[in-house]
Amino acid sequence: MTGTAIRLRQCAKTFQGGQTALSPIDLDVRPGETLVFLGPSGCGKTTTLRLIAGLETPDAGGRILFGDDDVTDVPIEKRGVGMVFQSYALFSNLDVAGNVAYGLKVRGMPKAERATRVAEMLELMHLQDFADRSIHALSGGQRQRVALARALAARPRILLLDEPLAALDAQLREQLRVDIDRLLRTLHITAIYVTHDQAEAMALGDRIVVMENGRIAQIGTPQDIYQRPANAFVAGFIGNLNRFDVLAHEQGRARVAGGWLPWNDTSATVLCCRPEHLEIVHANGALQGQVLGQFFQGAHTRVLVDIGNGRQLLVDSRDDRLRQRGDLIEMNVTGPLFALAA
Amino acid sequence: MKRTGLFTLQLAFTLLVCAFMLVPIVLSVMAGLTRNYFQGIESGLTFDWVIQVWTAYAPTVWLSLQLALACALCCVVIGVPAAYALVRLDNRLSRAVEELLVLPVAMPGFATALALLLTYGHYSGFRSSAGFILVGHVLFTLPFLVRPVMAVMQRSHLPVLEEAAASLGAGPARRFFGIVVPNARAGILAGTLMVITLSLGEFNLTWMLHTPLTKTLPVGLADSYASARLEVGSAYTLIFLMLIVPLLVALQVVSNRLSRGALR
Numbered sequence: 001m002t003g004t005a006i007r008l009r010q011c012a013k014t015f016q017g018g019q020t021a022l023s024p025i026d027l028d029v030r031p032g033e034t035l036v037f038l039g040p041s042g043c044g045k046t047t048t049l050r051l052i053a054g055l056e057t058p059d060a061g062g063r064i065l066f067g068d069d070d071v072t073d074v075p076i077e078k079r080g081v082g083m084v085f086q087s088y089a090l091f092s093n094l095d096v097a098g099n100v101a102y103g104l105k106v107r108g109m110p111k112a113e114r115a116t117r118v119a120e121m122l123e124l125m126h127l128q129d130f131a132d133r134s135i136h137a138l139s140g141g142q143r144q145r146v147a148l149a150r151a152l153a154a155r156p157r158i159l160l161l162d163e164p165l166a167a168l169d170a171q172l173r174e175q176l177r178v179d180i181d182r183l184l185r186t187l188h189i190t191a192i193y194v195t196h197d198q199a200e201a202m203a204l205g206d207r208i209v210v211m212e213n214g215r216i217a218q219i220g221t222p223q224d225i226y227q228r229p230a231n232a233f234v235a236g237f238i239g240n241l242n243r244f245d246v247l248a249h250e251q252g253r254a255r256v257a258g259g260w261l262p263w264n265d266t267s268a269t270v271l272c273c274r275p276e277h278l279e280i281v282h283a284n285g286a287l288q289g290q291v292l293g294q295f296f297q298g299a300h301t302r303v304l305v306d307i308g309n310g311r312q313l314l315v316d317s318r319d320d321r322l323r324q325r326g327d328l329i330e331m332n333v334t335g336p337l338f339a340l341a342a
Numbered sequence: 343m344k345r346t347g348l349f350t351l352q353l354a355f356t357l358l359v360c361a362f363m364l365v366p367i368v369l370s371v372m373a374g375l376t377r378n379y380f381q382g383i384e385s386g387l388t389f390d391w392v393i394q395v396w397t398a399y400a401p402t403v404w405l406s407l408q409l410a411l412a413c414a415l416c417c418v419v420i421g422v423p424a425a426y427a428l429v430r431l432d433n434r435l436s437r438a439v440e441e442l443l444v445l446p447v448a449m450p451g452f453a454t455a456l457a458l459l460l461t462y463g464h465y466s467g468f469r470s471s472a473g474f475i476l477v478g479h480v481l482f483t484l485p486f487l488v489r490p491v492m493a494v495m496q497r498s499h500l501p502v503l504e505e506a507a508a509s510l511g512a513g514p515a516r517r518f519f520g521i522v523v524p525n526a527r528a529g530i531l532a533g534t535l536m537v538i539t540l541s542l543g544e545f546n547l548t549w550m551l552h553t554p555l556t557k558t559l560p561v562g563l564a565d566s567y568a569s570a571r572l573e574v575g576s577a578y579t580l581i582f583l584m585l586i587v588p589l590l591v592a593l594q595v596v597s598n599r600l601s602r603g604a605l606r
Binding site for chain 1: 508524
């Protein structure tokens with residue numbers, strides 16, 4: 001399969017009753033890319049997916065293009081999209097093979113060819129032993145693999161996944177995420193993946209679209225978004241973040257609660273850094289604070305530090321020293337600091 | 343296990359209630375099988391009355407069965423798409439329609455029948471056909487099909503299933519017959535059995551709508567109670583019970599399996 005580009009032009013969505021789900025957005029999805037829509041519930045990510053699917057129509061003026069075809073007025077059944085839903089949406093009146101064959105049957109594929117394709121899809125999803133099973137006899141993870149096989153069987157131009165892992169427990173989720181990743185890499189199909197889980201987004205996305213209140217807050221690679229968040233919302237939504245209010249600027253330094261940070265630009269009012277970019281040092285640290293608690297998390301230990309002014313820091317420490325509540329510690333910034341608009 | 347006095351009391355009460363309900367049925371059945379009811383069971387048992395009823399009223403039994411099946415068919419053809427539309431629309435209008443559907447059940451059957459007579463009575467061909475009764479029965483039984491079908495549709499995530507089918511290329515008609523109907527089959531089955539049962543026993547409407555040539559089982563029953571010997575009426579009841587009890591049992595089995603989710 002070669003990927004199809006998707007272009008959204010001035011696509012907005014207002015629901016009955018005047019509620020704006022999506023402000024006009026422009027978006028280019030590259031052929032073969034996995035694009036993840038990430039955001040809290042109600043941010044417009046599912047609406048955007050449904051616009052691309054053809055389950056919703058954009059407000060007047062919005063256009064949706066698959067490659068060079070304008071599909072704005074094409075109903076979903078003629079768009080050639082594969083969809084995977086959070087609730088699996090399998091047809092319980094059909095067995096596993098029947099579900100996978102459904103789209104092929106609808107398109108009038110001859111029986112022999114259909115059987116070959118179904119077998120091929122089941123094998124791809126490691127489901128070859130389940131062909132005759134009833135849907136009710138499957139676990140959640142197996143159901144979602146059937147749903148993936150069904151969505152991909154008719155070789156869609158675009159694969160749309162709407163929170164496909166949200167209904168699964170943690171271990172299965174991880175497993176299936178790896179399966180989906182492998183699938184998307186091998187098939188080179190253009191895929192849109194909607195999730196509210198930032199870890200999922202970072203692991204799967206070639207690029208991530210962070211959405212907030214019906215708008216695109218930032219588009220970028222996972223690295224871009226993690227290391228250079230465009231605003232406070234993106235920074236807060238992805239990973240943990242320490243925020244420092246700048247109290248004063250002085251000789252290339254910014255005074256903050258608990259000490260100083262190296263910063264030249266005197267216009268900054270809020271500085272941020274990630275917990276793993278703070279290091280606990282024995283002496284001459286830029287920041288001082290008092291330990292509030294320490295939580296062992298396996299690869300690192302998360303230390304909660306009070307730096308005064310009601311501000312608390314999260315520090316991910318790699319050493320395994322035991323600290324007590326009330327211990328005074330000093331810290332240095334070892335990774336990127338960035339300024340955010342307050 | 344030691345049983346308390348309260349348990350004994352409850353058991354006695356339950357048995358009393360059962361007896362209160364069942365004894366009349368047993369008596370009625372016995373009356374239909376007794377040679378002479380006024381002399382009592384000592385006069386001997388006989389199938390004569392049953393045979394006599396069958397020779398006189400067999401057409402009413404056949405007509406009732408045909409009507410019940412036709413009624414079920416009409417209800418499915420009208421009711422399943424209606425239930426689907428009501429579930430899909432789910433707005434103020436659809437809820438009003440849902441309430442209106444129940445109106446013929448709430449209204450006295452005579453009133454519905456009178457309205458039908460006033461409106462369509464002068465189409466004499468229609469008036470004198472069994473189709474006239476059929477219309478009454480469909481009006482009366484339709485909500486008993488629509489309700490369970492709607493219930494099943496509402497809890498089977500139908501909208502998402504349809505979206506999935508649409509994404510796989512299925513148009514509206516294909517989705518309805520290939521996805522919606524099979525996934526609502528449990529509700530359709532339960533509703534159909536209910537409709538057949540109700541149609542077989544319907545009297546109020548039918549009594550007003552029937553002609554001497556379109557007499558159903560319950561109308562014949564009333565006839566025989568009013569004009570013939572008590573034994574004949576009772577034998578008639580026996581025939582009716584033999585028709586309706588297996589249906590009620592089937593209904594119970596289906597609803598049991600429904601509640602266990604086996605048919606979903």
